Amino acid sequence: MFWSVVLLLGSAVAAGFVVVFLRLLNWAWLRPRRLDRALRAQGLKGTTYRFVYGDGARMEQLRKEREAKPLPDLTHDIIPRIAPLFQEAMREYGKMSFVWLGTHPAVTIMDPDLVKEVLSTKFGHFQKHKPDSLSRVVVTGLLLHEGEKWANHRRIINPAFHTEKLKCMLPAFSECCDELIERWEKLFVAGGSGDGDGEVSLHREVDVWPEFQTFTGDAISRTAFGSSFEEGRRIFQLQNELGEIVVDVAQRVHLPGYRYLPTKTNKRMDKILAEIDVLMRGMIEQREEAIRKGGSRNTDLLALLLESNLKESAEQGGSETAMTTEDVIGECRLFYFAGHETTAVLLTWTLVALSMHPAWQAQAREEVLRVFGRSKPDYSGLSRLKIVTMVIYEVLRLYPPATMIARETYKEMKLGDVTYPPGVELILPIVFIHHDPEFWGPDAGEFNPERFAEGISKASRVPGAFIPFSGGPRVCIGQNFAMLEAKLCLARILQHFSFELSPSYAHAPYNVLTLHPQYGAPIIMQRL
Numbered sequence: 001m002f003w004s005v006v007l008l009l010g011s012a013v014a015a016g017f018v019v020v021f022l023r024l025l026n027w028a029w030l031r032p033r034r035l036d037r038a039l040r041a042q043g044l045k046g047t048t049y050r051f052v053y054g055d056g057a058r059m060e061q062l063r064k065e066r067e068a069k070p071l072p073d074l075t076h077d078i079i080p081r082i083a084p085l086f087q088e089a090m091r092e093y094g095k096m097s098f099v100w101l102g103t104h105p106a107v108t109i110m111d112p113d114l115v116k117e118v119l120s121t122k123f124g125h126f127q128k129h130k131p132d133s134l135s136r137v138v139v140t141g142l143l144l145h146e147g148e149k150w151a152n153h154r155r156i157i158n159p160a161f162h163t164e165k166l167k168c169m170l171p172a173f174s175e176c177c178d179e180l181i182e183r184w185e186k187l188f189v190a191g192g193s194g195d196g197d198g199e200v201s202l203h204r205e206v207d208v209w210p211e212f213q214t215f216t217g218d219a220i221s222r223t224a225f226g227s228s229f230e231e232g233r234r235i236f237q238l239q240n241e242l243g244e245i246v247v248d249v250a251q252r253v254h255l256p257g258y259r260y261l262p263t264k265t266n267k268r269m270d271k272i273l274a275e276i277d278v279l280m281r282g283m284i285e286q287r288e289e290a291i292r293k294g295g296s297r298n299t300d301l302l303a304l305l306l307e308s309n310l311k312e313s314a315e316q317g318g319s320e321t322a323m324t325t326e327d328v329i330g331e332c333r334l335f336y337f338a339g340h341e342t343t344a345v346l347l348t349w350t351l352v353a354l355s356m357h358p359a360w361q362a363q364a365r366e367e368v369l370r371v372f373g374r375s376k377p378d379y380s381g382l383s384r385l386k387i388v389t390m391v392i393y394e395v396l397r398l399y400p401p402a403t404m405i406a407r408e409t410y411k412e413m414k415l416g417d418v419t420y421p422p423g424v425e426l427i428l429p430i431v432f433i434h435h436d437p438e439f440w441g442p443d444a445g446e447f448n449p450e451r452f453a454e455g456i457s458k459a460s461r462v463p464g465a466f467i468p469f470s471g472g473p474r475v476c477i478g479q480n481f482a483m484l485e486a487k488l489c490l491a492r493i494l495q496h497f498s499f500e501l502s503p504s505y506a507h508a509p510y511n512v513l514t515l516h517p518q519y520g521a522p523i524i525m526q527r528l
């Protein structure tokens with residue numbers, strides 16, 4: 001009897017091991033081999049799969065090599081530095097080829113028609129890659145959701161970003177610009193404190209990268225939380241710290257499930273999340289109360305979102321689709337994550353590009369002064385700024401803040417001539433599409449805002465080759481918000497300063513979630 005129990009238990013354990021082993025074998029070897037065969041059988045070429053890590057080691061090696069030094073000159077040809085592995089693969093195997101991101105093949109989709117198809121296919125077909133537990137600390141809200149949940153949230157949040165609402169946010173952006181200009185003006189007073197003895201210097205060096213991070217952080221705090229600006233600012237600091245921790249951990253630790261270990265870093269992240277939760281709940285409760293009593297005149301994003309949500313739950317059956325407090329917190333945290341750094345990156349590369357191309361800087365300034373003189377820009381004037389808009393588009397083309405986005409097949413899907421099995425990542429390489437001479441002509445690598453003179457649709461040789469904000473139903477919800485903020489800020493800077501690159505500037509775009517300047521962006525400002 002005893003031995004039969006032991007035998008039975010032993011067989012169960014052995015069977016368990018066999019199941020786990022087979023699963024692991026399938027995940028680490030059989031499935032990647034199957035996917036590899038399925039792609040090659042349809043004419044696609046790519047790198048050879050390497051056990052578990054795929055091209056991870058090569059990617060890391062290239063990344064370290066390229067990031068060890070800045071670009072040799074002030075070129076806009078930034079791809080070799082920011083996406084060397086994909087560039088290598090495309091050169092060797094063709095534009096539509098694949099590399100291995102761990103155990104997943106990642107196919108680059110360069111054809112704008114196919115990109116459009118991926119982005120506009122109904123949800124449930126090409127989905128986003130599910131973020132791991134670490135990424136979920138910062139990737140929240142709309143960016144995370146799929147299916148019905150995404151559709152409900154998007155419907156509720158959309159009205160907050162309508163043009164009429166954005167117009168009301170202009171004073172908040174304007175206040176943030178005032179602070180930025182004032183900070184820079186103060187630097188011109190000798191000693192930098194602004195309360196010195198009045199001795200004035202003509203030139204000052206400013207690292208505009210941290211400056212724009214502060215500016216866009218303040219802009220989100222004011223526009224999202226208006227009257228609760230101070231709490232908003234605190235949330236921004238906490239979100240920033242979270243972002244820095246996540247980037248740091250992601251670069252150092254490659255351990256699945258790391259987020260669940262009781263490490264010092266994980267505890268700090270939990271503490272930050274708890275503090276954000278308390279602050280946001282307090283704000284949300286106050287606001288909901290004010291809206292119910294009919295006393296809310298707030299036009300900030302939080303109020304607009306809560307109003308739209310309360311309307312949703314008041315409508316028949318709407319209570320099932322309305323957002324919970326957790327959902328609202330997730331969406332507000334996303335505004336910081338998605339809207340702060342992207343816009344800071346855009347403004348930074350704009351100042352760098354206009355320093356490299358002083359003739360365009362002069363043209364843009366001339367336009368701003370013609371439209372506004374020295375007065376503060378208003379909404380209708382901003383929408384008439386043609387050169388400034390062309391300049392910003394050209395910067396978004398050459399330096400897209402989000403350099404690539406990705407989708408994944410969750411079931412067999414046909415795209416173009418290829419039928420993709422489930423488990424294939426489709427990389428939509430925005431920066432490659434934006435730099436491709438086939439779509440933009442022989443001057444694709446040059447800074448030439450003129451190409452946007454007749455609008456986006458006429459700028460490229462094929463439609464759909466300009467996608468800095470993505471496209472389709474999941475297009476960036478904040479694109480008009482970001483454009484308004486960037487135009488206003490640039491106009492104010494052009495009114496007050498002329499600028500050029502500092503001799504200490506090193507041209508080194510690199511990818512950490514968005515396209516950062518690796519050594520900052522020191523610029524010499526001259527007061528006008």
Ligand code: HEM
Nearest residue numbers: 142338339342343346401402405469470474476477478482
């Ligand atoms: C220059 C500035 C910006 C750029 C280049 C940019 C770019 C993008 C891109 C490429 C996506 C698509 C991501 C994907 O599908 O994987 C996206 C989505 C999103 N962006 Fe932006 N963004 C910018 C500013 C903003 C701002 C200011 C906000 C909010 C205040 C914002 C909020 C969002 C949200 C919520 C999504 C998710 C939309 C959805 O899935 O329905 N973004 N953005």
